[in-house]
Amino acid sequence: MAHWKDDFPVDISGESRHSRREFARFLALVSAGFTAGIGYLWARRKPLEGAPSGDSGTAVAICKAAELQPGQCRLFAFRDAQDKCILLRTSRGELKSYRQVCTHLGCAVRWDGARLECPCHLGFFEVEQGFPVQGPPTRPLSGIALEIREGGMIWAVADISKPNAPARMAAACPGDGHCQGETV
Numbered sequence: 001m002a003h004w005k006d007d008f009p010v011d012i013s014g015e016s017r018h019s020r021r022e023f024a025r026f027l028a029l030v031s032a033g034f035t036a037g038i039g040y041l042w043a044r045r046k047p048l049e050g051a052p053s054g055d056s057g058t059a060v061a062i063c064k065a066a067e068l069q070p071g072q073c074r075l076f077a078f079r080d081a082q083d084k085c086i087l088l089r090t091s092r093g094e095l096k097s098y099r100q101v102c103t104h105l106g107c108a109v110r111w112d113g114a115r116l117e118c119p120c121h122l123g124f125f126e127v128e129q130g131f132p133v134q135g136p137p138t139r140p141l142s143g144i145a146l147e148i149r150e151g152g153m154i155w156a157v158a159d160i161s162k163p164n165a166p167a168r169m170a171a172a173c174p175g176d177g178h179c180q181g182e183t184v
Ligand code: FES
Pocket: 102, 103, 104, 105, 106, 107, 118, 119, 120, 121, 122, 123, 135, 136, 137
């Protein structure tokens, strides 16, 4: 045998087998790493916007119901200090709560006494279920479920599932023949 074959004992066909096996091993490792990464991200995921949570361990006391008159609102943080939300009382006396994040480009929405308004591009959301009724936003605001507990205190208790299209129609046209602007 030639001297160089002692140093490189793999022939051409063997070399091909080696590289295929190594490539398959490489693919398996990449796939395993990718799967592990996805699993890690899934485990650490934050609640999706509007996803139901049911986690009452994060309930937050906001204010007493008697302190909030029709047309008034309070700001509060729900899941963490960055999770800015708004609690409001409608002209009909109902309590509603939404995240302050506009679904267009994320500016903070504010309550104008009738609708939720985003000042960045003049987007408006109706108050019943947070559907967009004017301007660039196309998706509803993320709602927060409320409870009134002992002492008349209002608590934010969970995220509300995104309402569906029939609910959107009902919110835009509540049955009194008066629809709240164009839905997108
Ligand atoms: S960010 Fe709210 S309308 Fe554009």
